[in-house]
Amino acid sequence: MQWAIVIAAFLASAVEFVEAFTLVLVAGITTNWRSAILGALGAAAVLAVIVATLGVALVTYVPIEVLRFVVGFLLLLFGLKWLKNAIQRYTGLKLIHDEQAAYEANLAEARARGEPAKTGLDTFGVLLSFKSVLLEGLEVAFIVISFGGSGAGGIGNAALGALGAGVLVIAVGALVQAPLKRIPENSLKFVVGIMLTTFGTFWGGESFGINWPFADLFLLILAALYLVVSGLLITGIRLRLPRLVKARATSPATTLVPEKGVQQ
Amino acid sequence: MNSVLRAIWRAILAVYNFFVGDAVILIGVSLTMVVLAMINFLGGLASLRGASGAILIVGVVATLLFTLGREVFRPENRQPT
Numbered sequence: 001m002q003w004a005i006v007i008a009a010f011l012a013s014a015v016e017f018v019e020a021f022t023l024v025l026v027a028g029i030t031t032n033w034r035s036a037i038l039g040a041l042g043a044a045a046v047l048a049v050i051v052a053t054l055g056v057a058l059v060t061y062v063p064i065e066v067l068r069f070v071v072g073f074l075l076l077l078f079g080l081k082w083l084k085n086a087i088q089r090y091t092g093l094k095l096i097h098d099e100q101a102a103y104e105a106n107l108a109e110a111r112a113r114g115e116p117a118k119t120g121l122d123t124f125g126v127l128l129s130f131k132s133v134l135l136e137g138l139e140v141a142f143i144v145i146s147f148g149g150s151g152a153g154g155i156g157n158a159a160l161g162a163l164g165a166g167v168l169v170i171a172v173g174a175l176v177q178a179p180l181k182r183i184p185e186n187s188l189k190f191v192v193g194i195m196l197t198t199f200g201t202f203w204g205g206e207s208f209g210i211n212w213p214f215a216d217l218f219l220l221i222l223a224a225l226y227l228v229v230s231g232l233l234i235t236g237i238r239l240r241l242p243r244l245v246k247a248r249a250t251s252p253a254t255t256l257v258p259e260k261g262v263q264q
Numbered sequence: 265m266n267s268v269l270r271a272i273w274r275a276i277l278a279v280y281n282f283f284v285g286d287a288v289i290l291i292g293v294s295l296t297m298v299v300l301a302m303i304n305f306l307g308g309l310a311s312l313r314g315a316s317g318a319i320l321i322v323g324v325v326a327t328l329l330f331t332l333g334r335e336v337f338r339p340e341n342r343q344p345t
Contacts (some may be wrong), residue, residue, distance in 0.1 A: 069297075076293045076324060077284040084286065084331050093335050138282075201324055204297070208304045210317045222321070229325055233332055240336065 002157045004219060005147045008195045009161030012143045015188055016136040017169035023132035025173065027125040035122040039129025047137040054145060065207050071146045072204025078142075079196030086190035087230055091237040140166075147199065194230065198223045288334055292327025296320060 020040075028036035088094040140162050147158035202219055205212060212218035284290045296319070303309045303316055312319070335341065 073293065073297060074283060077289060080289045080293065080324070080328055080331070081284055081286055083328060084289070084335075087332060088335060093341060197324065201320060205300075205317055205320050208300045208316055208320075209313075210320070212317060225321070226325075229328070233328070237332065237336055241341065 002154065004216070005154055005157040006161040006164075008192075008199060009143055009147045009158040010165045011161075011188060011195065012147075012192045013140045013162035014165035014169060015192060016139045016143075017166050020133045020136035021169055021173045024129045027129040027132075032122060032125060035125030036129040038121065039126040039131075040133045042126070043130045043133035043137055046134060047141055050138070050141055054141075068203045069207035072200050072202070072207055074142075075146055075196050075200030076204060077200075078146075079193050079198070079200050081193075082189050083193030083197055083226070083230060086186055086193050087234055087237070089186045090190070090234050092241065093237065190230070194223055194226050197226055286331055288331040289327055292323065292330060296323030296327070299323065 024036050024040050027039065085094065144155065144158040144162050147154060147161075198219055201222055202212065214221070280290075300316055300320060303312045303319070
């Protein structure tokens, strides 16, 4: 068992599952659970086909060095994006992503359509659920293929991590019946950003023949290094923009840097 | 024809936003990889191969620094008076 891959895939996938679950919850409450669950299951089936075909083809036909380069490159892009957004939220450059607010906004938007709850299949409910699960699930699929494609038996370990995250999020969501607001989402995203960047650097380097000191243990050193650098950046930005941070902390309605349509 | 081009452009933008959504990160990581490839494949730069790991890490950290720096210096993020 490659625990580093299982844990990394678990954490990264958990974030995506939380986002997808929030929208499935909205679809279920505003239309009906039958439509929401059907949409989610349809998306899950499409995702299964994507993972089965792309995952197997990648591991079977592409040389490991090429795979490591592509995976390392993409993980670095993903990781730096997540890390940047998490640091921006810690420093007040961007609002902390609030699943409760997102849930309420989506709920209000859905209710504004003025349609009463139906017991039969509802197109909007099915599509909302399908779209959210497919989009977030694609990110999970990418995480599984990326983490899994760089070592023997990796796909299985990464899939196990993602599956564990999915089961946990669904179980917790079903138990509390709320938009999972208690999960410290930005902290989770920050940790995931560090891990993705760490793995991206490690595998990207290996594709160029770099022999990292202490072999796989260097992953911990890299993670610690990126953690320290991120901590210094957060401190530096907070020192540079203390009034901005204070203003945004006390006034959620303050003008924010637009998200540019990027989903994490 | 225009609608086809628009659809292709939208698809490219969607892929870009899905994977990165930030030009500084894309350029920074790409440049780092190009430098590493040159060090790895060009005989004249062979003496730098021992420093490839450090160059990669510096490239990643510099990319993070630049992209956050760009956000800090945006007009929207000027200090309130």
